[in-house]
Amino acid sequence: MRLSWFGGSDALMIDPSAIPQPQDDEVLVRVAAASINPVDYKTREGKFPAVQEDDLPIILGRDLAGTIEAVGTRAHYMLSKGEPVFALIGADRGAQSDYVIVKAVELVAAPRSIDLIQAAAVPLAAITAWQGLFDHGGLTAGQRVLIHGGAGGVGHMAVQLAKAMGATVFATCSTDDLDFVRELGADRAIDYKAERFEDVATDMDVVFDLIGGETQDRSWATLREGGIMVSTLQEPDAGKAAEHKARSAPRYMAQPNAVQLGEVADLIDAGKVRVVVSATYPLDQVREGYERLEQGHVRGKIVLTLT
Ligand SMILES: NC(=O)c1ccc[n+]([C@@H]2O[C@H](COP(=O)([O-])OP(=O)(O)OC[C@H]3O[C@@H](n4cnc5c(N)ncnc54)[C@H](OP(=O)(O)O)[C@@H]3O)[C@@H](O)[C@H]2O)c1
Incomplete structure (x- = not known):
């Protein structure tokens, strides 16, 4: 093609x-x-x-x-x-x-x-989610993460990988996808058209931004002091990070990684990720x-x- x-x-x-x-x-x-x-x-x-x-x-x-x-x-x-x-x-x-x-x-x-x-x-969706959450975001068990676009290709993998890691997961999505995102394991699915996510998601250790623009801008307020903004789309503004006493990861591009893909395959075969x-x-x-x-x-x- x-x-x-x-x-x-x-x-x-x-x-x-x-x-x-x-x-x-x-x-x-x-x-x-x-x-x-x-x-x-x-x-x-x-x-x-x-x-x-x-x-x-x-x-x-x-x-x-x-x-x-x-x-x-x-x-x-x-x-x-x-x-x-x-x-x-x-x-x-x-x-x-x-x-x-x-x-x-x-x-x-x-x-x-x-x-x-x-x-x-x-592969692309899962590796993007893995590298964003764990390599760039440093997400660990017990932490709180906000994932924007939780029902899409990358988002549906990110919700499950974060959950499998033992994080508390907040994820934004459309009204029709609320049940879907909950079934994937999100502790709180947020209807981005009906709710202000910053009223619901607070003290986040990591924001995983798959949307950019105004969504990223408003997300600074959800981070705890020292929390980190990771984006696949738009370079997080270092000035805004400083203003909110937060950190920003440079915008990244997912890189092929067979070791990480093998770990994802194991999680799928173990029934922990679909x-x-x-x-x-x-x-x-x-x-x-x-x-x-x-x-x-x-x-x-x-x-x-x-x-
Ligand atoms: N840097 C990289 O290496 C890399 C890798 C993969 C993807 N990306 C980028 O990351 C983005 C996401 O990729 P994807 O494959 O997951 O895309 P996708 O499958 O199209 O999913 C996007 C999701 O976001 C939802 N959405 C749209 N507007 C939203 C908003 N304001 N708040 C919350 N959710 C919203 C959409 O749902 P509705 O349509 O129902 O609203 C959809 O479920 C794309 O822009 C892609 O180019 C970058």
């Missing part, structure tokens, strides 16, 4: 191309499914700064699940053909393709308890899949199926 120019969903074209060959530490994966993330439609529109017009054409997509097709000479010792795997791949490649080159260090065995369509929905796929689209309906995610109100994830 190739993007040759920036634009709307009609810029998404299915193109034949040669099957790549894995080198050294690379693995060729036959992709069963790849998820659609907001970064994909932002890139398609030319609104993701890391991809400029000169970089086109590219294949979109950052995470996938599938089976091993072939391995490079230095990757074979641990991987065998047909093994089910999943991965968040580097931004230099695209996942929405029948065959994708994955670095051996990016992939791990897919969870045994879910199918490859569900597995494809996990992934929610609200719709799937075959590759020839890729435009509809993107449009569905862009419309908003998606619970969990949207996934493209390839085989």
